[in-house]
Amino acid sequence: MRSLSLLILIYDAIADETFVPRTLVETDDIPLNGEDSTDAGAALVKSGAYAELRQAAQTTSATLELRANAALTYLLEGDLTTADIVLSHLARWCRTKWNKTLPDNDEIAWLHAPCGAVKKNLFWTLETRETHFQLWDLQEEIMDTYKARLRAALRGVGTSEGKALSVYDVGLGDAVCKHRTLQEQIQNPCSPTMHGSAATTLKVEDAYLDLLRRGLTNFLHADWQNMDWRPYLEEEGLTHDAKACSVQELSHVPPAQACEQPWGPAWRAAGVSGLASGKEGEEAERQRRRFQTTLAVADLVHLEVVVDTILTDNVKGDFMEAGVFRGGACIMLRGLLAAKRDVHRRVYVADSFAGIPPPRRAIEDVSTGKVLDPELDPTFDWVDRFVAGEDLVRYNFRRYGLLDDRVRFLRGFFNESLPPVFGSTSTERPVTINNAPTLALLRIDADAYDGVLDALEGAYHRLSPGGFVIIDDWHLGGARAAVHAFRRRFSIKGPIRSSPSDLVLTCSTDLTAVASCATGRALLAQSKAYTVTVLPHVAYWRKGWDEPGP
Structure with a gap:
């Protein structure tokens, strides 16, 4: 019932389309030819040439990526009503093309990326409306799309990040996703350990701020707390050997390599990184672990x-x-x-x-x-x-x-x-x-x-x-x-x-690197960033x- 109610809310705005170009919302004839030979209007989005992009998208031959980027421009301008209408149509089209068998069909593997972008943009459109309803169902749908991309990536298909942009791929969001101190982690997000070379490649200012973030988020000392979160790792399937992750009592012996967590944009001292949920509840854990921030x-x-x-x-x-x-x-x-x-x-x-x-x-x-x-x-x-x-x-x-x-x-x-x-x-x-x-x-x-x-x-x-x-x-x-x-x-x-x-609902990520080092369930285990299901904070x-x- 909750899913049905949410869908009614999502598509309620579709009733009045008099001010939306029909070609943007008529989805019956979207060509199933995958990504076109251009950047699908991504450059026009980033340059602010919204009118030019919308004009280009108002043809029956416009690809899904081109239409999705045109819809995004309404969201970026704060026109949530129009964005809702266009994105809802595109999301419905994705849903009709998507069923239990299609996500693993190589012929339409290209849909994983643009449909994911459409759903993320629709999600944020609803999140910023002056309405109050739960969006967990759409969140779960976004997660399903990304899990399908991961499965396709394992077979070597559908690994491109695509050309349909999300609201996180422009402006300050893009600057965060491409920040110089995070490039090593973003380029190899499935690494189970840290390379340890970030500070040596940064300017002094960047190295100081990177170290400051590692301290504030408790990353510097998290390994010594791993006895607390080892059961959590086992529950999530992150290790199949209960003895694989252990702390040596001798001070000169480091924790086992399996204890190391990847450093990256999604790391938090609480919640997402699995370091705050203890048997006594999160407040008790916060009192016991004296980290300075719960931010990612x-x-x-x-x-x-x-x-x-x-x-x-x-x-x-x-x-x-x-x-x-x-x-x-x-x-x-x-x-x-x-x-x-x-x-x-x-x-x-x-x-x-x-x-x-x-x-x-x-x-x-x-x-x-x-x-x-x-x-x-x-x-x-x-x-x-x-x-x-x-x-x-x-x-x-x-x-x-x-x-x-x-x-x-x-x-x-x-x-x-x-x-x-x-x-x-x-x-x-x-x-x-x-x-x-x-x-x-x-x-x-x-x-x-x-x-x-x-x-x-x-x-x-x-x-x-x-x-x-x-x-x-x-x-x-x-x-x-x-x-x-x-x-x-x-x-x-x-x-x-x-x-x-995080790297699921925000930064666009090419999953080729993930597929190259992940097999089976391990692909969700390599980086906690790929399994978060929290709402944007x-x-x-x-x-x-x-x-x-x-």
Whole structure:
């Protein structure tokens, strides 16, 4: 029943197509000739020549890749209605061509890549709508498509990454996927161990930041914890020998090679990398393992890409994170300023330092004006509240040698701590502050509806045009509802993007390398990045240059 309801929602937008070119949505005659001889409009997408691409796609001879890229341009412009209509038709076409036997049929193996891109783009279109429904079924469908690609790759077919782009293949997402510090891992993602040569091929700045990410995500010491996650590995089929992964008690003997995990964009100290789910629950594991961030490596790389853009475009202002847990992202931001020789900007560390507060106000569905069920916000009855005291965060800054007078702490719930410093646009209690600090980056990791909305109301008006807003926990309904409520109130139109955090739902990956070193079940075992089924966690948008500034 849930799948049926989701499909009804997906195709509900198809009813009104009066403003969509018929040739883009008439899928009966899409040529089954695989990839054409051009780049299928990929260059036009990346150059911003959207009108030219759409014109080229409005012919009955247009390939699936060309039509998919044309549909993507609507999503990139923030026209979610049109993107929904066109992508829904293409996804339905993929579904009709796809059945239990076709994914392993060599003759249409080329479909694996473009249909995967179509589904990813449709997924993100729905994820950024002002609606509130679960997308797990479509997520599972995307995973099925990628597993089919992996199976085809093992037989030497369907291994090309294709020419149909996803929303992650353009803009900052593309910059993350192609980041210089991740190339070795992306080019050989199925390696079960680290090559150990990344730092020797990087500039000093890059090597420092790469090491900083390895420390913050607990990669440097994870091997010594493998007795905790060995049962997890066995459950996932990552090792067939219970003794293969073991830690030697002697300090001069390293862990067995089977214990090593691949370093790459999907590595996290929690959740995805299998290092947070213990017998006592995730909160107990977080308390026991004192890693500084739950972010994925790709999320920290995304921070660097955002900071580089701010510095290149000379966007004025400081950086702030609202909701810091143990301070990892803030430590990364301070490290970025040090590595890039910025001697003026400050980092604001805002948190209650007492965990996520209980809900304070009702959630409003901005698309209907109705009050929503408070259980829409998963944090409503959370036992895990991500508690970390200010003293612990300061201690973590000191461990990395990054605690100085340019790190400013703001203690308290955001509706109380931010207005005295930045003012507030809250309808409950608006506050004006003269000479308030200017921001270039506002990162919000508050999880809950109240926290996200309070942070936006307390700081967005101080964000410079061209500055960035990053929303963590986009997969949580309360966080999304708060963003939509705020954006609608202030008529913010800039499209919402997603930060790549894994190699299945984000970065395009040629699976030839995977097929060359994987057989049978092992192909899903070589890299945990290929088996994640979590929703995209991090979304962002850039404040328009024409929006009011500080």
